[in-house]
Amino acid sequence: MNKVIAIGDIHGSTKWRNIIDGNKDAQIVFLGDYLDPYVEYDCDEILDNLIEIIDFKRNNKDRVVLLLGNHDLHYISSDAEICTRFDFRIARKAGILFIENFKLFQYAFQLKDIIFTHAGISQRWFEKDFKGNIEHNIADQLNNPTDNQIEALCRIGAGRGGEEGRVGGIFWADRSELKDPLHGFTQVVGHNRVEDITKWVYPDDNKIIFCDCLENGKYFEMHI
Template sequence: MRILVIPDIHGRTGWVPVVNNFLAGAQAADRVVFLGDYNDSFTVPDAVMLDNFIDVLLLKQQEPERVVLLLGNHCVPYLLLPRFQCSGFRPTLAPALHILFKHHRHLFQVAYQAGPYLFTHAGVSEMWLKENGLAIRVLCEMPATVDNLPAVLNKLLTTEEGQRRLWQVSGYNGGRDRVDGPLWVRPAHLRRGLLPGIIQVVGHTPLPGISWDVKEATQTGVVFTDCHDRQPTEYLTLELPG
C-alpha cells in the first residue's frame, strides 16, 4: 500500500499533476491523503482558489475510496460559518465556500489512520488528550486510545461541543485555551507530547522541507510535510506492507 500525502495547498495548483500521475499507476489499496487547508492565501486570487477547491471536491467524488480529505484550521471557519475565524479568511469567498463545505461535508474528516500512521492537519498532542479526556469520553461514549483515535476525532466533529474541543487555540497561537487542538498545535508542543505507538503525519506549520522525527523501534514520532512555501515539488510518499 502506498500513500501520497498532499500538505496544505492554500489555493496552489501544483498538486494536480502529482496526484493524477500517482492515481494513474495506483492500486485499489493506495491512497492520496490531503491534510486540509485548501483555501486562504495572501497571493492566490479568489477565482483561482475557488476553482482549485472545486477540483479537489471533484477528485474526491471521482475517487471516493482512494482520496481522503482532511479538515484544517483554514477549512473549519467556512464549514461552520460564522463560529470560527483565522488569518487569511476571505470574506469575499466565504458564502460560496460555506455552501461547498456544507453541501459536501460528508466528504471530509478530521483524522485518518493507516497502519501506525495517523494523519491529521496539525497533530494530536498528549497534552490535548489529557486536557479533554473526560469531555471526549462523554461526547464520544468511549476513551481515545491508539486503536480508536481517528473514530473519536471524527465523531467530535458531529457536535458543537466537540467542534469547540477540536478548535482549541492556546496563547501560543493567539487564542485563550490552555492547549492547542488537532487543528492548531505547533511542532514545539506536539513533540513534547507525542503519542506512543503512533507516527503522526501533519501539515499546518511551514518548514524548509519534509522533516522526520520518528523512533522506528517504538513506531513513535511525527512527520512534518508542509514545505511547499520553499519546496513546492516535494511530496511525501509512504510505503506500507500489505
C-alpha cells in the same frame, strides 16, 4: 505494499495536480487548508481549485481522503475562529461548497498505527483535554466527537495565540505544543510550515512528520 501520498496545505495552489498525475494508484491524503493563499489569486481560481479537489475525491472515493484544517473551518461555521487571510470575497460561496460536500471531508484518517490530521495530536491533549481512549481507534474518536469533546477538538493553544498553558486541538496544534505527540503512533500533519518534509522522533515509540511544504513542490510518500 500500498503507496500512500500525503499532500500538505493547499492554500490555493494547483501543485497537487502534478503529484496525483505521477501517483495514479496511490492512496492520496490531503491534509487540509484548501483556501486562504499566501499570494494573490483570482477569486474564481481559488474556488475552482477547491471544486476540482472535491470532484477528484468524488470520483475516487476509495483512495482519496480530504481532511479539514483551521483555514477551512472558518468558512463552515460562524463559531470557528477567524484565521489570517480569511477571504470575505469568497466566504459565502466557499461555505456553500464545504457544507454541500461535507460528507466528503473528515477530521482524521488512520492506517494501522499511522494517523493523519491537519495539525497533530499531543499525548497531553488527547488524554487530558479530549479525554480520548488510547485503546480504541484514534481517528474514529476524532471523526465522531461527543458534544463534550468538540471544544477541545477545535481548541487554539498558546502557540497560536490561545490561552496560556493550553494545547491546541487537531486543527490548531503548533509544533511547540507537539513536544510529546501521541505515544505509540506515527503522525503525518500539515499546518506548521517547513521547507521540506521534516520528521521528529521521540522516545515513546512516537514520530511526527511535518508536510506543510507544497509551495516547494514537496510531499510525503510512504509504503504500508
